Amino acid sequence: MLNYILRRLMIALPSLLGISLVLFVVLALAPGDPFEELATNPNVPPEVRMALRAQFGLDDPVWQRYVHWLTSMLKGDWGFSFVSRIDVDELIAQRIPVTLAVIGASQVVALLIALPVGVLAAVKPYSWFDRIASTLAFVGFSLPTFFTGILFILLFSIQLGWLPFVFRSDLSETGWAWWLEQIKQSIMPVMVLALFQAASWMRYVRSSVLDVIRLDYVTTARSKGLKESVVINKHVVRNAMIPVVTLIALQLPQLFGGAIVTEQIFRIPGIGSLLIDAILRNDTPVVMAITFVLSALVILFNLLADVVYGWLDPRISYR
Amino acid sequence: MQEKEIRSLIEQVREGALPRRQFIGRMVAAGLTAPMAGTLLLSAGVAQAQSTLPYKPTKRGGGGLLKVIYWQGAVHLNPHYAGGTKDQDASRIFYEPLAGWDTEGNLIPCLAADIPTRANGGLAADGRSVTWKLKQGVSWHDGKPFTADDVVFTAAYAGDPAAAMVTVAAYKDIKIVKVDDYTVRVEFPRPTPFWSEPLTGIVGCIVPKHVFEPFMGAKSRENPANLKPVGTGPYKLVDFKPGDMLRAEANKSYHVANQPYFDALEIKGGGDATSAARAVLQTGEYDIGWNLAVEDDILKRLEASGKGRMAFYEGSDIEFVLLNVTDPWKEVDGERASAKSRHPAFSDKAVRDAMSLLIDRKGIAEVIYGRGAITTANFLNNPPRYRSANTSYEFSIDKANQVLEAAGWKKGADGIRAKGDVKLKFVFQTSVSSPRQKCQAIIKDACSKAGIDLELKSVVAAVYFGGDFANPDTYQKFWADMEMYTTTMTQPDPQFFMEQFTTAQIAQKANKWASRNLSRWSNAEYDATFKAAQVELDPAKRAAMFVKLNDLVVADKHIIPLFARPRPYGIGNKLNPVLSAWDNMTWALGYWSKDT
Helix, strand or coil: CHHHHHHHHHHHHHHHHHHHHHHHHHHHHCCCCCCHHHHHCCCCCHHHHHHHHHHCCCCCCHHHHHHHHHHHHHCCCCCECCCCCCEHHHHHHHHHHHHHHHHHHHHHHHHHHHHHHHHHHHHCCCCHHHHHHHHHHHHHHHCCHHHHHHHHHHHHHHHCCCCCCCCCCCCCCCHHHHHHHHHHHHHHHHHHHHHHHHHHHHHHHHHHHHHHHCCHHHHHHHHCCCCHHHHHHHHHHHHHHHHHHHHHHHHCHHHHHCCHHHHHHHCCCCHHHHHHHHHHCCCHHHHHHHHHHHHHHHHHHHHHHHHHHHHHCCCCCCC | CCHHHHHHHHHHHHHCCCCHHHHHHHHHHCCCCHHHHHHHHHHCCCCCCCCCCCCCCCCCCCCCEEEEECCCCCCCCCCCCCCCHHHHHHHHCCCCCCEEECCCCCEEECCECCCCCCCCCCECCCCCEEEEEECCCCECCCCCECCHHHHHHHHHHHHCHHHCCCCHHHHCCCEEEEEECCEEEEECCCCCCCCCCCCECHHHCCCCHHHHHHHCHHHHHHCHHHCCCCCCCCEEEEEEECCCEEEEEECCCCCCCCCCCCCEEEEECCCCHHHHHHHHHHCCCCCEECCCCCCHHHHHHHHCCCCEEEEEECCCCEEEEEECCCCCCCEECCEECCCCCCCCCCCCHHHHHHHHHCCCHHHHHHHHHHHHCECCCCCCCCCCCCCCCCCCCCCCHHHHHHHHHHCCCEECCCCCEEECCEECEEEEEEECCHHHHHHHHHHHHHHHHCCCEEEEEEECHHHHCCCCCCCCCCCCCCCCCEEEEEECCCCCCHHHHHHHHCHHHECCHHHCCCCCECCCCCCHHHHHHHHHHHHCCCHHHHHHHHHHHHHHHHHHCCEEEEEECCEEEEEECCEECCCCCCCCCCCCHHHCEECC
């Protein structure tokens, strides 16, 4: 087991290196300049921009910049944002709490919807409940979040005026008012993301439960005279969850990556909006840091999923 | 407009025959800026209309929370780093200059006790120095007193080339001397007619010596104050998240009595302009929205809900079309569009005249921009421009056809005009943005009716304005026949703006295309007049020179101005902001109040 994990980690290293190299080269080849704003402002003499480019090493050859980035990354120095002129790790750290809160809450809500609905739909397949749930699920994952997001804003913010549609990361209220305000502004983005996620997870849960519920041991459990709730909860769901858990584990890196589109619509200052801003402003160190951490997390969680899988299903062994 | 005419107008203002506002409007229409027009009056001894701004509240605080929405978030709070308006506006909340520019071009004192004039002995007769008296009893947010040392330090801090500050141009050649604790003297290396550039506006934001001194030059980026400002402004920082949100609270010891009115301030950044407009005009979640460059139809629909209104502040952001002077399709000495080459078609004045006739400015402004574009008040419009808005430019396909026909450009079998082997087929480039593409299409349509074929090209803004000298598609390289963009005249004096048409500014390989004369236009008379205007001390003479410069550029028609783009703000019904087209949105934040 330990051997297996070590071996996987060893394989992960070159792939991470490869990923970082590809990312860096693509970013270097992309057109644009982080000091574009200065170029379009006629008040700023061009020498200022040239001096800044030289100061940040933008005029060096690509390989030299890559080696520089890699060595400082290995030393734990994430780099310095061209645009904000602060350290990249500080910038990312500011965005993590909001990202975790909003995306995390949406994943939990999605799970709370997907699990019971999926199981109920599978227990009575092709019943009215199943049909309605399945139809809604199809609708749910066919509608992109930018569409549902704007729909929600139109309905709840503009027509009804119940909820704010601008997310304020830094509320000035305190105590209970703070919680109330926080919940009010989080409802729409969390629900938009949760409904989308729940729709697809519900389908997975349903098919996975359907696979298990027809097996002989379930019939045996029922013929032993066990209560239906015990059969479902203890015998069916537990075994049906194995593929679902893997699926969820693979999605966890998203917690860090944020939801670019939804964050943009609701102005949530998460990692996703930081990434898109950084891309638009050609702030290479920030883009590199986020994408690199994201790819590292994907690799890590893949490994984690494999390990968890073995723990849930002892028939799987590692060699 | 001649010098004599300008002088007589000034006399009329002095006698009260001509309203001040009208004078400024005329000067702006003639190619000057409102601040320059205001300075003209000031130096002629005509007192400013107002030296204070309107302010109703009678006590400090009590206004609650002021909510401001930007669709771009500020990324740092150092005024001398700030290249874009979002960062300038944000840092201007905390830092103040000696004086700022109101929308009519008056200089309003802020950290200065009064505005230097000839009469009060502030301005030297030789134009080489100006003495500013500073306001006393001002303290920094950390409680330390503000003195002349801070002003002297700011000039040294911003003027240090090693620090690569965006405001370096205003400070690198001047010297600021401390006369006493509350008096400074600015010394210029040569007679300087526009003495008020340093120390005013965003360029003039004074930083505290005791906080910034340890971080001079290249070390400036390590300064924690870049994100945690210590200024003299009406609000103090509570919390700042770059690219997202800024919170501030009232500065209880602000140096203006009864200010500020609001107890706290919140600026939210990010998202897009349309939803920002929605948050101000439709739901009223925010009190004021910055730069709501949204199609006018949408704005009008949002305004219909009655929560807020749009206000347009007319500065001098101008949308232009440039006709290339040089040939972008041939290499001369290994350089495309070399300054040594001549454009095969545009070197004929008739073709340029025809192009100008084929641009339906009024139609474009009305159809695409609505209130967001002002054709009539455009300062670069052709004479006769002071009488009627309708005669200042012309759109006529018939006339264009006649002009081309007379110049010998005959239609070929394909309907495209040609002379010899030169065909009137042009590549017309601009940045990707929906109104600009619509504008391109309207111009193309009119041109096709006159036998001119335009190939439309649009480049992503990040590349087009990116200034990357390795990229062939930047607006600086201008490797196309025609291009269009907006140029901003943010500085109060037109000298810097007018410099962009001088020969020395031609963008070419030798200067990595980093200078500003993009059409590569060159005119000896222009260069000579510009040189003279740089040192002309008589403001009226100098103003006449700028008008002449303007006429020279426009008459030659390599530069075809389309319209001015006023600054669009969305303002909640109850808010009374004090805004200006010649200074930052937050330049007079202390004066803002709200009806209860």
